[in-house]
């Protein structure tokens with residue numbers, strides 16, 4: 199087993215003297231003082247859970263430390279992103295946008311402010327597939343998009359180089375490394391893997407093997423042309439999820455990557 203990364207609240211850090219930490223907080227003002235006594239090498243990222251909070255205390259603290267702005271309701275919270283633009287002076291900053299109705303507006307505001315984006319996908323139903331396709335077209339064709347929008351960015355590159363990464367890795371949900379420590383100290387797998395699905399399937403050092411045993415056992419996945427890029431991601435936790443919509447998205451990304459490859463091959467040396 200590789201060194202684990204724990205998503206952990208500040209008040210439990212003293213109990214975790216192993217692994218690395220993604221510290222999540224809704225009180226950024228007190229974070230530098232709280233972490234002053236901790237090993238800074240262990241902190242690999244901070245997640246800010248309350249976008250209404252004032253993040254000024256983090257602006258010049260720990261330069262270079264990645265910070266994620268975690269949204270709960272993107273359709274109503276996107277104006278709050280403006281509050282945190284000063285973080286960009288010293289930190290790589292990414293907005294975490296759940297795929298819920300109205301999330302495209304949050305993507306547009308985030309990239310206009312120069313934040314990268316990580317989508318939280320879940321198992322999107324048809325109306326959200328249409329919004330995802332609109333988001334992908336925005337990402338592919340809007341010249342002002344200068345920051346990666348994940349998973350679009352990594353999947354496009356994976357198709358382009360014929361070297362795909364499964365969505366579990368692209369979306370920072372790799373079950374080999376990530377653990378979630380709840381506010382009461384209970385430890386579990388990270389994110390949606392903590393609930394539903396076949397929790398008895400223990401991840402190990404080989405992601406491919408884990409996917410094969412735990413997720414992609416679904417017949418649909420075995421014959422799916424996108425298995426290497428997806429990794430059975432959408433068959434969790436409901437195995438009967440209809441992937442026709444996400445396959446449209448993957449197909450569009452694949453076509454864009456092939457188009458890009460053709461254009462570059464045809465360009466003068």
Ligand code: SF4
Nearest residue numbers: 419422428430432441
């Ligand atoms: S798109 Fe659906 S069927 Fe294909 S690998 Fe992913 S989860 Fe499995």
